[in-house]
Amino acid sequence: MAPRPRNTTGRPSAPPVHSTSLEEAARFARVEEDGHVFLLVDGEEHAVGQYPDAPREEALAYFVRKYDDVVSQVALLEQRVRAKAPSSDMARTARQLRAQVGERTMVGDVLALDARIDALLEAVAGLEQAEREVQDEAKAREFAAREAIVAEAEDLAGREPSTVQWKASSTRMNELFELWKTAQKTGPRLGRGTEDALWKRFRTARTVFDRHRRAYFSQLDSDNAEAKQAKEALIKRAEQLSDSTDWGQTAAEYRRLMDEWKAAKRASRKDDDALWARFRAAQDRFFEARKAQNDAVDEEYSVNLVAKEALLAEARKILPVKDLPAAKKALQSIRERWDEAGRVPRADMGRIDAALRKVEDAVKAADEDQWQRTNPETKARTNSALSQLEATIAQLREDLAAAERAGDTTKITSAKEALEAREQWLEMLQSSARDFS
Template identity: 65%
Template sequence: MTTSQESDDQKTIPVPQAVKPAANAPAATPAAPATSLEEAAAFARVTDDGHVFVIIDGTEHPVGQYPDATKEEALAYFVRKYDDVIAQIVLLEQRVAAKAPANDMHKALETINSLIVERHMVGDIAALESRVETLRVAIESLQADQRKAAEAARAEMLAVREAIVEKAEELAAKRPEQVQWKTASGSMNELFDQWKEAQRSSVRLPRATEDALWKRFRAARTTFDRHRRAFFSQLDSNNAEAKRVKEELIARAEALQTSTDWGATAAEYRRLMDEWKKSRRASRKDDDALWSRFRAAQDVFFQARAEQNAKVEAEFRENLVVKEALLEEARALLPIKDLAAAKKALDSIRDRWDAAGKVPRGDLQRVESALRQVEDAVKSAEDEQWRRSNPETKARSNSMLSQLQDTIAQLEDDLAQAEAAGNAKQIDAAREALEARRMWLNTLEKSAADFQ
C-alpha cells in the first residue's frame, strides 16, 4: 500500500478511540455505523494490483495502493480512513450540539477538511464536504452566540465589581461617629471576599478596567481602616475621661453610704444619679463594673434606710391598733345621751389619741376622719343644747330637721349613683357625709323632742 505520505509496507492504521463525555455533558449522539464495502464500492474502483480510486461527481481521483492484498482488503483499508473522518465529524457535531466552547472548533474543522481534500479515503466525499460546510456555519453561529454571551457575562461581572466598589466607597464615606463599626467591618470583609470570589470567576474583565476598579476598592478600604483606627483612638480617650468622672461620683456615693440623715442623703443620691445619667459612657466592660460599684454604695444607704423605715412602720402599726380601739370607744358615745359625760370622755380619748403617735400614711386619713365624725356629733349636740335655750332655735328646729332629712335623702341618692359608677373615692365621700348627717339628724330629733 502506498500514498504520498505513507510507506509501502504500512498495512493498517490505528482506529480512533471513542471519546468519553464528561459526567455532566449531554449524552453523545451514537457514532454513524461503519460504511459497508457495498456502499463504498459505488464510490471507488480497485485495480488488480491494489490501486484504489475514489469517484467524485463521476471523476476518479487516485487514493493510494494496498499491494499484496485482495481488492476487498484494499477497499476496506481506505473505507476505514473514511469512517475515521466521519467519526471526527460526528464528534465535532456533538460538541456543537452541546454548545461546547467554540474557540478551537474551526481548527478541528480545518484539520478534517484537509483530510477530505487529500482524498486518501473512499466514501461519499461530497456528503462529507456538505457536512463540513454545515458544521462551518454552525460553528460560526455558535461562536457569535458565545461571544455575545461572553460580552453579557463581562457586562454583568463589571456591574458586580462596580457594585462592590460603590458599597465599599459608601462605607468609607460615612462619618466615623455615625458608623456601627462591628457591623460595618463585617460588611467590608464580606465585600473583600466577594471581590476575591469575582476574581476567581471564569469571566475576565479587561486588565485596565479591573486595575481601575481595584484601585478604587483598595482606596475605599484604606480610608475605612484609617477612620476606624482614628475613631477607636478617640474612643479610648473618651472612655478614660468617662471612667475618671464616674470614679469621682463613686467616691462621693461611697462617702454617703453610712449617713443616717435619711432625707438629705436620699436627695444627694438623686443628684448623684442625675450626674451619672448625664455623664458619658465608658467602655461596656468598664461602665458595667463602675455602675456596679456606684449602685452598691447606694444599696448600703437605702438598705439601712429601708430597715429603719421597717422599724418605724412596725411602730406606726402598733399605734394604729391603739387608735382603732380609741375609735371604738369614741363611737360608743353615740348617740349622745349625756352631753357633759360625752365631752369629758371625748377629751380623754383625744389626749390618749395624741399620745398614741403616728399611724401608717395609708390609714391616717381614715382614722382621723372617723374621729372627726364623733367630734362633729358632740359639737352638734353642744350646739343643739345651746339652741334649746334660745327661743329662736325652737322656731327653726323643725325647719332644720326637714332640711337635714332632705339633705340625707340627696346624699343617699349620691351614694347610690357612686356605687353604680364604681367610683371608690366618691363612695367613701358620700358615706362619710351621710353618716355625719345621720348623726346630726339623731341629735336634732332628740333636741326637737326636748322642745315639745
C-alpha cells in the same frame, strides 16, 4: 445481531471508519498506466498525484484512503457538534479540512464533502453563538454578584459610625472579602477594565470602613476613660456620705448624685458594671443604716399607733353628722388627743392620717351645707331669681296664646320650647328655695 457497545467515557464516540469502494471511487477518477491519478469534478480533471510502480487499483486506493481519512474527521466533528462539545477548535479544524479538500489531492465525492464541511462550519458558528450567549449570561450574573458585594461594602462604609454594630459589621465585611476572593478564583472573567473598576470600589469601601472603625474605637476609648473619671468622682462623694447620720440631707444628696450618675456618659459595659457596684455599695451602706434607725424609731412609735387607732374608731362614730355642733365639739377633742399621742411608724402614717381626714372632711362638708341653707344673701338672690323667672314665664304664656290665635306654627313651636325651659328652671329654683325655708 449483537448489541453495540455503549460509550461511557463522556466523550463523543468515534464514528465508524468510512470506506469508499474502488468501484464507487472510479466514478470520480481516472488512473493512467504510469500511476498518475486524476480527479473528475463537474467534467473537469484535476491532477491528484502519481503512485508509480503499482497496479492502477492500488494507485486509486491510495488516494481514496486520503479522502476517507478526511470524511472520518468530518464525521467526528459532526458528532461533536451534535453532542454540543466545546467549540474552541472546531471551526479551525473544519477550515483546515476544507482546505485539504480544496487542494484536490484525494479521490472521492469532493463536492458532497465540501457541502458537508460548509454545513459543519455553519453548525459550529451556531454552537459558538450559543456558547457566547451562555458566557454572556454567566458574565452578567457574575457582574451582578460582584456589584452586590461592592454595593453592600459601600453601604457598610457609608453608615454613621455611631449607629454601626461593629462586631457584626466587621464579620460581614470579612465575609464579603472572602466572597470576592472566591469569585476571583472560580467565577468567569469580566474583563480587565470591569474587574479593576469593581475592585477599586470594593477596596476603597474596605479602607473607609476600617478607618471609621479605628476612629470610632479610639473615640470610644477616650469616652470610656472620661466616663470612668467622672464616675470615680461620684463614687468618692458617695463613699464620703455613707457614714452620715443626717438622714434627710444626705438622702437628698444621694438623689442628686444618682441624677448626675444617670446623666454621665457610660463607660464600657465591664467598667460600668464595676463602677456601679461600688457606687451602689456606698448608697446601700447609708440607706441600710437609715433603715435600721427608722426601724428602731418605728418600734418606739408602735405604742402611739395603738392610741391613734382608738381615736380613729371614736372619730368614725361621729358619722353620719346629725348634730353639727356636737360633731364639731367631739372632733376638736379627738384632734387635741391625736396631737398628744405623738408620731406613729412611717408605714402607718399615711393610712391613719387619711382616715382621720375623711372624718374631718365630712364634718366640714356638713358645716358648709348648713351655711348655704341659712345664708341670707343666697336666699335673697334665689327669691329674686324666682320672681324674675315667674314674670318671664307669664309673658311666654301670653306669647304662646297669641301665636296659637294667629295660627303661626313657627312662633308656637319657639314659644313652647322657651316656656318648657323656663318652667324647668323654675322647678329647680323652687326646690332650692325650699331648702332655705
